Amino acid sequence: MNELKSPLLKIENLQTQFKTSEGIIKAANNVSFEIYPGEVIGIVGESGCGKSVTALSIMQLIPKPHGEIKDGQILYKNKDILNLNEKEMQKIRGNEISIIFQEPMTSLNPVLTIEKQLTEQMLLHLGLKYKDARLKAIELLELVGMPDPKSILKKYPHNLSGGMRQRIMIAIAISCNPKLIIADEPTTSLDVTIQAQILETLKSICETSDTALVLITHNLGIIARYAKRVIVMYAGKIVEEGNAVDLYNSPKHPYTLGLLRSVPKLNSSPDANLEAIPGNPPDLNNLPNGCSFQPRCYLINEKCNVEPTITPVSDQHRTACWNYTELN
Ligand SMILES: Nc1ncnc2c1ncn2[C@@H]1O[C@H](COP(=O)(O)OP(=O)(O)OP(=O)(O)O)[C@@H](O)[C@H]1O
Numbered sequence: 001m002n003e004l005k006s007p008l009l010k011i012e013n014l015q016t017q018f019k020t021s022e023g024i025i026k027a028a029n030n031v032s033f034e035i036y037p038g039e040v041i042g043i044v045g046e047s048g049c050g051k052s053v054t055a056l057s058i059m060q061l062i063p064k065p066h067g068e069i070k071d072g073q074i075l076y077k078n079k080d081i082l083n084l085n086e087k088e089m090q091k092i093r094g095n096e097i098s099i100i101f102q103e104p105m106t107s108l109n110p111v112l113t114i115e116k117q118l119t120e121q122m123l124l125h126l127g128l129k130y131k132d133a134r135l136k137a138i139e140l141l142e143l144v145g146m147p148d149p150k151s152i153l154k155k156y157p158h159n160l161s162g163g164m165r166q167r168i169m170i171a172i173a174i175s176c177n178p179k180l181i182i183a184d185e186p187t188t189s190l191d192v193t194i195q196a197q198i199l200e201t202l203k204s205i206c207e208t209s210d211t212a213l214v215l216i217t218h219n220l221g222i223i224a225r226y227a228k229r230v231i232v233m234y235a236g237k238i239v240e241e242g243n244a245v246d247l248y249n250s251p252k253h254p255y256t257l258g259l260l261r262s263v264p265k266l267n268s269s270p271d272a273n274l275e276a277i278p279g280n281p282p283d284l285n286n287l288p289n290g291c292s293f294q295p296r297c298y299l300i301n302e303k304c305n306v307e308p309t310i311t312p313v314s315d316q317h318r319t320a321c322w323n324y325t326e327l328n
């Protein structure tokens, strides 16, 4: 996708599964994509399509033993990090690759002060003395737009608002100058103005430090504003990938088209119905044969009984639909 640089992260045929009482769920099913240094990519798709599982697989935080990365490679700077042991992986997590989760209350420790939580990784990974880590923590809080950083350091997560906690999560994520940040629905629970402030902060931090960003969200508007390249997932698979402008102007998968049509438009009449995609995402325990999208698709024909492989439609655009030329 980008011939000038080599990828920072290259995921090849990732297969992550969960054993459940109903059988095995293929939550990330043959997922392959690349991220280049400093690039912002977006991952979209309905609930349960495997976005978080893909993110957690990169960090190797899939809950064991019922969850397992069954196959594939995750090459970080050309090295397969799936071969690393837990101690080696700890040197990557937070240091080279950071993750920001949707709900900071579950990621921040309720009984530790912000100072303790913000300095922890810097002490571990950067080998700073406590005094210096504290000074850097103050700088980080300023960078993410927190008022009165010294007093914030003394506080506990429950003393802060949702937006403030999310900023703390960003400060922790960037504290060791990672090369890649994965933001998994980082602003879903926040109001729109705070969302915009937080995303702008994240974007400018990534631009200044040439950090790559994977933005996972349901919100196609957020993706359109921030991501250069978009990955669309459905039922554990990538069904379309392309640069954001191409994909928005000329989607090549009926699912992407459905997602785009279900977004309200400013100029549409208040009485107009939104075009929702019919039906629901499939149960991963009970996928249809062939294309997983076929029960909801209007382009269906006999070809769809064979599972489509993702193939290029142009230089930077690929789709997993046999009938994409008939989209309208
Ligand atoms: N710990 C787990 N145990 C069993 N199944 C799981 C587990 N975590 C995820 N799954 C299943 O894997 C599939 C993908 O889940 P994932 O959390 O990646 O979805 P998502 O795309 O992030 O959805 P959302 O938009 O709701 O966050 C779902 O069917 C989910 O039920």
Ligand SMILES: [Mg+2]
Pocket: 051, 052, 053, 184
């Ligand atoms: Mg998720």
